[in-house]
């Protein structure tokens with residue numbers, strides 16, 4: 001949350017000069033554009049040189065991405081062409097190229113890629129600023145005084161750190177999404193930000209007092225006494241929370257009645273691995289390998305995959321690591337053409353293990369890489385989107401073949417590597433009893449389980465209120481999965497976003513889970529929550545929770561349990 005005076009940053013209206021160029025003006029206009037692009041690149045370089053502190057590396061990546069765009073011939077050649085052949089003035093050419101590229105990004109299905117249009121807008125705006133020799137927006141923004149909340153249409157990631165350093169308390173944007181680079185960075189900087197507040201620029205005036213709540217996406221203009229009281233209470237709690245959590249780095253994760261709960265990390269990057277270790281994670285519970293495959297034209301070969309997996313295993317220093325086989329498809333499309341792009345229903349299409357089994361060479365390359373990495377530390381293999389035992393039998397057969405081939409080629413690989421399935425399709429949960437013998441362990445993927453159980457696209461903003469992990473049907477499937485796995489003495493973990501949300505921790509323990517995997521950034525909060533819960537008391541309420549007919553009733557029972 002943040003409370004401060006509003007400082008409005010109206011979208012800069014660059015003068016787009018629509019008059020066509022005369023023949024003799026073309027060269028000069030091209031030169032103006034060249035100078036503006038150069039100025040924009042220098043500005044970015046200056047910004048980069050001034051970076052310091054913990055976030056410097058991340059911010060530098062954003063700045064580099066923008067510099068690369070400015071150096072990208074495809075982006076700039078189009079603009080030069082519009083001037084040369086279309087006789088547009090530089091400002092109009094920039095505007096046209098911006099509109100074209102933004103339209104391409106807007107048509108993308110992946111919300112992350114869609115949000116990349118913001119990068120195009122920031123880069124073009126920077127060149128426009130140079131073109132009209134205005135002081136750049138950034139300079140004006142940096143003049144913002146301490147105690148202000150910036151209200152703007154958009155903000156570039158590279159502007160966020162200087163803004164935070166100058167004492168800006170929070171940011172409200174009329175556009176943007178929660179997965180934009182700016183939002184990701186704001187979260188790391190702990191700078192409160194509210195996105196998609198469409199009316200903010202129209203309804204807020206300069207110097208209005210505003211209270212913003214980034215967690216709930218709320219902006220209160222002229223907050224009344226109860227709002228201010230809520231803010232002050234939040235402030236006090238937040239300060240205490242930071243101190244409290246720091247003490248938990250070395251602590252055990254154990255309920256009040258002494259039950260040990262294993263908290264694993266979902267890790268994608270080396271930073272995640274380092275953080276997982278620093279916070280005392282029990283291991284890596286989910287390594288999503290598709291991130292090695294996204295946004296590249298060439299598939300990573302066995303050697304490249306092996307090195308990535310080996311470094312992950314080494315990074316965890318002997319703690320167990322669960323590597324998931326490729327889960328491409330649906331919203332995770334690749335650039336290499338592996339994923340079919342003409343499916344009418346990609347979420348119900350060739351994704352996860354379905355894709356792997358159709359491309360046996362791809363699967364065997366990945367299994368070989370994982371097996372080789374497994375000689376450096378404990379590794380488990382997890383298979384996504386499983387619906388039937390036959391799929392697991394086929395993967396296990398291929399795993400055995402890979403192991404045999406590697407051994408005959410002289411590799412020393414472990415004799416036993418556990419093979420488990422993600423339970424994220426309702427069919428797999430319902431029919432788990434018949435499938436459990438084919439599994440060494442079970443991981444519940446609630447992100448997909450919720451979407452497939454409720455027929456609600458997990459990426460569709462409009463259905464956000466229907467995407468409900470507390471729906472009685474979802475809880476019954478989770479409870480059934482845990483019960484079947486435990487009866488068959490298989491370890492069962494939950495690695496969807498639910499695991500990292502402390503509002504659900506009591507519920508998950510009540511259902512019998514003692515193993516969770518989550519983003520390392522929330523591990524201490526969940527540890528703190530667990531240390532305050534009573535496992536026995538929660539288990540005694542499992543039936544009540546499962547019999548509750550509505551989400552409201554479940555919510556009320558949970559609140560009571562958490563307070564008990």
Ligand code: PEP
Pocket residue numbers: 286288327424444445446447448449495496497
């Ligand atoms: C899940 O579905 O819950 C999960 C952990 O996997 P992903 O989010 O990668 O689909």
Ligand code: MG
Pocket residue numbers: 384424445447448
């Ligand atoms: Mg999933």
